[in-house]
Amino acid sequence: xxxxxxxxxxxFFTLVTLTANAQDYLNRDYFxxxxxxxxxxxxxxxxxxxxxxxxxxxxxxxxxxxxxxFSIVKKYSKGYPSKPTGIMLRWNSSTPVExxxxxxxxxxxSDVAKDESILESGKERAKRYYPSANxxxxxxxNMRPQMYCYYKVEEVLNSGQRNLVKTGKFYTEGQxxxxxxxxxxxxxxxxxxxxxxFRPVLYGRIFRGNRPEVITATGxxxxxxxxxxxxxxxxxxxxxxxxxxGPLNEVExxxxxxxxxxxxxxxxxxxxxxxxSIIANVLRRGGNVFLHCNHGMNRAxxxxxxxxxxxxxxxxxxxxxxxxxxxxxxxxxxxTYGEMLPYIRSYGSRGEDLAQCFYNYARSIxxxxxxxxxxxxxxxxxPLDDPLILDAHRKKNN
Numbered sequence: 001x002x003x004x005x006x007x008x009x010x011x012f013f014t015l016v017t018l019t020a021n022a023q024d025y026l027n028r029d030y031f032x033x034x035x036x037x038x039x040x041x042x043x044x045x046x047x048x049x050x051x052x053x054x055x056x057x058x059x060x061x062x063x064x065x066x067x068x069x070f071s072i073v074k075k076y077s078k079g080y081p082s083k084p085t086g087i088m089l090r091w092n093s094s095t096p097v098e099x100x101x102x103x104x105x106x107x108x109x110s111d112v113a114k115d116e117s118i119l120e121s122g123k124e125r126a127k128r129y130y131p132s133a134n135x136x137x138x139x140x141x142n143m144r145p146q147m148y149c150y151y152k153v154e155e156v157l158n159s160g161q162r163n164l165v166k167t168g169k170f171y172t173e174g175q176x177x178x179x180x181x182x183x184x185x186x187x188x189x190x191x192x193x194x195x196x197x198f199r200p201v202l203y204g205r206i207f208r209g210n211r212p213e214v215i216t217a218t219g220x221x222x223x224x225x226x227x228x229x230x231x232x233x234x235x236x237x238x239x240x241x242x243x244x245x246g247p248l249n250e251v252e253x254x255x256x257x258x259x260x261x262x263x264x265x266x267x268x269x270x271x272x273x274x275x276x277s278i279i280a281n282v283l284r285r286g287g288n289v290f291l292h293c294n295h296g297m298n299r300a301x302x303x304x305x306x307x308x309x310x311x312x313x314x315x316x317x318x319x320x321x322x323x324x325x326x327x328x329x330x331x332x333x334x335x336t337y338g339e340m341l342p343y344i345r346s347y348g349s350r351g352e353d354l355a356q357c358f359y360n361y362a363r364s365i366x367x368x369x370x371x372x373x374x375x376x377x378x379x380x381x382x383p384l385d386d387p388l389i390l391d392a393h394r395k396k397n398n
Contacts, residue, residue, distance in 0.1 A: 099157055
């Protein structure tokens with residue numbers, strides 16, 4: 001009976017939330033209609049299962065999000081992998097395949113509408129993909145959400161001549177940015193989550209996933225090179241001689257020996273403090289970080305939970321992000337996961353802001369104010385000297 005009541009509450013709360021957000025959906029549809037009128041194709045980067053999971057607002061109800069025996073993710077993850085959707089590019093060519101050395105697909109993203117001249121003016125930040133020379137189609141993935149994207153397909157002939165065979169543009173929708181990385185699984189971007197600082201987490205700075213030893217040459221190009229990964233943070237204590245993400249980029253390799261869940265928060269404090277310091281230093285230098293364990297779920301999930309709490313995600317979104325790994329491995333949250341949040345809350349007074357509790361915990365294990373400020377500044381796009389957000393928590397700790 002108790003479980004039945006829980007599911008009835010979930011269904012009712014989802015209905016109420018969808019009704020309350022009806023105007024938001026109408027505004028979004030109006031915006032998208034305008035983009036379509038300008039000739040853009042609309043691509044939602046979230047696969048159908050992920051979109052359904054994110055749109056389900058059951059965890060926004062306190063009675064449900066704090067009931068760790070209740071989970072909605074398996075309702076959506078069955079049959080849907082931890083992969084994004086993409087746009088299938090197709091083109092025609094009269095060039096004999098034996099005369100084609102390679103195919104190059106070039107993409108430039110912009111947060112404001114441009115025209116196709118950006119493929120030339122923005123070529124330094126372009127992403128490039130390399131289909132087989134005999135291909136006449138390619139599934140283009142891994143674009144950031146809410147971006148205007150411009151692409152061109154070129155044939156590179158044996159003579160060195162380049163033939164332009166197709167150009168186009170599209171706009172990306174969605175929030176969760178999973179990535180297709182050949183050979184790997186459960187890879188996703190930290191970006192897109194709303195925060196209590198009224199800024200969403202920025203895309204393209206911190207990524208998480210499984211062990212990179214299984215990445216292929218195609219995966220290195222599509223992920224390491226195109227996403228400009230500069231640091232590999234290995235949480236497994238393996239002490240490899242170099243990062244498996246090379247050699248396309250010079251990727252710095254860092255290794256710590258982390259535990260998972262509450263055990264990490266109580267017994268791996270030195271490793272967690274070192275993790276945060278490494279990440280802050282890489283971000284401050286303009287680099288991008290890939291953090292991982294074996295599956296990108298337990299040790300990586302615990303560190304991600306800590307970082308996202310510091311950034312100001314609420315409990316519902318912390319849960320949603322943790323459970324996104326279910327699309328790769330079929331698991332869901334449990335009492336083991338549920339032990340972490342009450343422990344973090346113990347570092348604040350009753351009713352205190354959750355982000356403050358994460359901040360207090362991080363300071364208690366030796367993380368410096370500078371490290372925390374850098375992570376928030378770089379991941380939320382807030383100047384370091386912003387007194388409203390970055391200083392507010394620091395002053396409460398003095």
